[in-house]
Amino acid sequence: MNDLPTTALAIAAAVRAGSVSASEVVEHHLDRIAATDGEIGAFNLVLADEARAAAAAVDAAVAAGHDPGPLAGVPIALKDNLCTRGIPTTCSSRILEGWRPPYDATVVERVTAAGAVAVGKTNLDEFAMGSSTENSAFGPTRNPRDLTRVPGGSSGGSAAAVAAGHAPLSLGSDTGGSIRQPAALCGVVGVKPTYGMVSRYGLVAFASSLDQIGPFATTVADAALLLGVTAGHDGRDSTSIDGPVPDLLGVLDHGVEGLRVGLVTELMGEGIAPDVAARVEQAADALRAAGATVEEVSIPAAAYGLSAYYLIAPAEASSNLARYDGVRYGLRVDAATTAEMNVATRTAGFGPEVKRRIMLGTYALSAGYYDAYYGKALKVRTLIMRDFDRAYGQVDLLLTPTSPTTAFRFGEKTDDPMSMYLNDICTIPSNLAGHPAMSVPFGGGADGMPVGVQLLAPALGESVMFRAAAVLERAAPPLDEVWT
């Protein structure tokens, strides 16, 4: 068992070749989950029986001479806001506790069809609202690199599961940084694809115009593999892009010779921890060394990104979360009238951060305030897109920190929502623009915790982004190398 492959690519190759069985692979990962997830808490639900059955089916297919697909026998963890047929999908909220969707999300269908084996549903900040997984109704997830620290969020469970070796792959969702920030804090690769590249069908909505599903992996190549399987047009999502899926695995060794990379001035100064900024400079040097040119570029409107985001995302959320009214599914707290039942249910079912954002969003959309808040935020969004367009006239890629700091300790920011929101300052602009971005581990910070550097590309610029990510991966210092 010691020589079991660790990456998804190697596992799938071995399973397809028949040299390793999917069942062995899955048992190994279930063992790891059993051994360490008690203290990490990455999973809301471990699907041991289902995973064993799925692995057996993969093995049977191989034995029968069929190809189970590019993810043959690869364990995968699913963020618990992705609908899984007949399997509880909670969004880490009391209000959805016990609800079993009657259908699979498109991404779940696609990874399953590619031979992947779902091993569990991972913890998140309730309805994906948060940056530390502390907002989960079922308790926080701990950072596998240091159990006293947060894994980031909202996809903290998916990041931790991969970092802890519970599964080589996981899926998360990213509305303002919810894949990239926990990837950075846990020392794994995390990708937010171009808006529309991966179908949102079956992703429980937080903020529909910003939400995008993406992969976590331990390597850039594995992330490319999983993105390739999940990407592509889906007739069930009207915002899904109808175009070819780029061959990301095929470009990973193309290098960055001649590429122009921009360091975003506004995201390198104030508010960014010096050790994190230093690692970003180091990453820039690595790209230079590989033949790219690096220059400073300005995205002036980025400074307003956070404010715009915290109007747009809550506004959409206030509408998306209205359906949890106790009438049809999930929690119901009975009361004398229907309206009182709605209120009692929502009061009991939602946690404080979700309530805060519903109120923010409701206010921002209200008559008399719409123009001053929501309307103005939409204008900022347009300005950010324009600034990006201008920058991409000058450079091919942008480089920034993923998160202003390394993983912080539990409770450090829970009393001050603003300081928590500031975690997303580097990641939010890509969501507002609908552009792809990814976090690549690049050594450790002053505290020895992982640092992630972020690559940003224009819409559908995944290929060039992954080329640079592969270069950074090869040049990256060890994760636990303390910055001095």
Added chain:
Amino acid sequence: MSLTHELIEGEHFVVTSETTGDDWEIVVGLEVHCELATATKLFCGCPNMFGDEPNTNVCPVCLGLPGSLPVLNENVVELAMRLGRALHCTVEPSVFARKNYFYPDMPKDYQVSQYDRPINVDGWLDLPDGTRVGIERAHIEEDTGKNTHAGGSGRIHGADYSLVDYNRAGVPLVEIVGRPHIRHPEQAKTYIDELRAILLATGASDARMEEGSLRVDANVSVRRVGDDALGTRCEIKNLNSLRSLGRAIEYEARRQVDLLETGERIKQETRHWDEGAGRTRPGRSKEEAEDYRYFQEPDLVPLAPDAAWVAAVDAALPPLPAARRDALALAAGVAATDPGVVIAVQRDLDALALAAVGAGGDPRRVLTHVEHNLAVDGADRLDPALLAALVTMEVGGDLTATQAKTVLADMVASGRAPDVIAAELGFEAMDTGALEAVVDAVIAESPDEWENFRTGDEKKRAKLQGFFTGKIMKATKGQADGRAVAEILARRAAD
């Protein structure tokens, strides 16, 4: 208060107050919701079907289950455009918006609708009376489910429990917002009739008010005749039939005139029509102003039908009622508002009338038959050439109007030619000589009455004309032509 039905100065209907004698004008604008006759719902593949077992035509999308997403049904856009173009609207690039409010029959607790950018804008609908009613917009939105409240009052407040059927949730609707150009309860009913005819002709909807596939809200206000400014309006809901619509508008106008004449003000509000009590009542009073927090629906992309699609819709439009009336009126040489023309189109008999006129039938008599004698099944299958032959026999004096009616009924039932039927019924042409002999014999039988007829005043004369005509008809067993009888009587009296 009394309602005056005549048009004053060609455009105003007037309400005269019985208290003050002042003249008021009713102003009505109608908002019509109509379910589109697509096979499937607006955003999913569930059947768009009325009357099935509750909650059988549902899926994650129309139930608004977490994670589900809407996908626009292209056929909805097609039907909405067909209706829009039939109402002379411009098709504009449009976007969907969310209208946010909590209600148990609404699966997502928001309704997807078109708000500030509707698909169809700025059209009109011509009424048979010649009035042109402006159409502000006709936009696409989704229907809600249906609540049944058990126990208590039968309304949501005080019910013991409620059942919800989501079969209707997500059914495509078009809301047609008419401008306040309607001036009379009867005109409102005509507008709905006309709109129904357009909905049916375009295949956009089956437009059944009783099944709720066509629902009408009426914005009613009043103003003194001569005033230009619109009065404060009330929106009347729960109008389930044309009869309710007419009664509710009349009641509401009366209520508003009474209030205004006693110096009170009209409160802008939603009122419900109570058919049993014959009155409108204020709706649930809402403490806070309604705020639907509209914003663009992020799960759908903007809709921009290209010029070629609009052109294809235009090319495929069937002839519409107003155009059909114009065509028949032109051929018949009468006004488009002629009752015969209006009814011909209403009953789908305009093609028959046009063909009968084309075959040489006297237009006036053809239209008279359509208006009065053809409200029967099978009338549309009548051979126009035979109808033309029938009216030609009438014109030639071979048949009286009464005989023609009898023959026509037989023609519809049997498909036989009018001369065959007339011969069989013994409706022989009575020659003038024979008729004159009968007239003379009748005069001879009643010399006193004849003298009074010859010398009496107009009133007496008219009365005795009836007396003599009756006797002559009796003597000829109804075969005499009324006009010929009158002519002979007049000639004899002048001798």
